[in-house]
Amino acid sequence: MTEFNLMNGQAIELTKDGILFKGNRIEIDGKVIIDKDDKHIAVLEQDKNKIKQSSVDIDDKPITTKINLNTALVNKVIDNLLKEIETVKLQRSPRVHIEFDHINDVPTIFIDGEKVQDGLVSLNIDWKTNTEKISEKTFTLKTINKDGYETITGENSLF
Known part of the structure; x- marks a missing residue:
């Protein structure tokens, strides 16, 4: 086993079986974020089409909170809401x-x-x-x- 210390204070253990990350939060290129507290680990994965969130307790028992979002649909909903806000502003503003x-x-x-x-x-x-x-x-x-x-x-x- 070899331990590699990162500049952010976290460490990576390299073994013949794989890589072990040490720390409570790991972010990889903004596409994968792993957060850990005393009881759970939350994994957030994102690509250009969707966001997936998974939670697992420390004992590796899956928790039922899984979210799959279609980011194109979310962006469309946000755009529509912003247009509605602008329309309301125009209706309230004087001529x-x-x-x-x-x-x-x-x-x-x-x-x-x-x-x-x-x-x-x-x-x-x-x-x-x-x-x-x-x-x-x-x-x-x-x-x-x-x-x-x-x-x-x-x-x-x-x-």
Whole structure:
């Protein structure tokens, strides 16, 4: 038997019958993780298609906790949940959202939850309370992209 000490403080015993790892946690290339406590050993194996977890007690009696996960399916479920979260965020966010800290700052503008990316040329909002008559309300946003093309976005309450 030969003992080989690793830099992480663990040791490997090399014998003619095989290899014995010493320590409470062993991780091999992120694909196989072996954790040990006083009563159980848990083995987690992963490849690009699935994750398999097995647990065995120290007396080598199998425990019924085995999990096989299809990682492609798990990733699909996570993607769908993230899309649903984004949809809920959009439903809760106002149609037009304007942020600025100081009147001389260029405002950050969001329309339907999306940040306006082109350069802001002008922003005009005309809104008055309806008193004796219905007042016109307008919103106009003019932007320019890197190629010099202007875009005008707006709404008018009378049209």
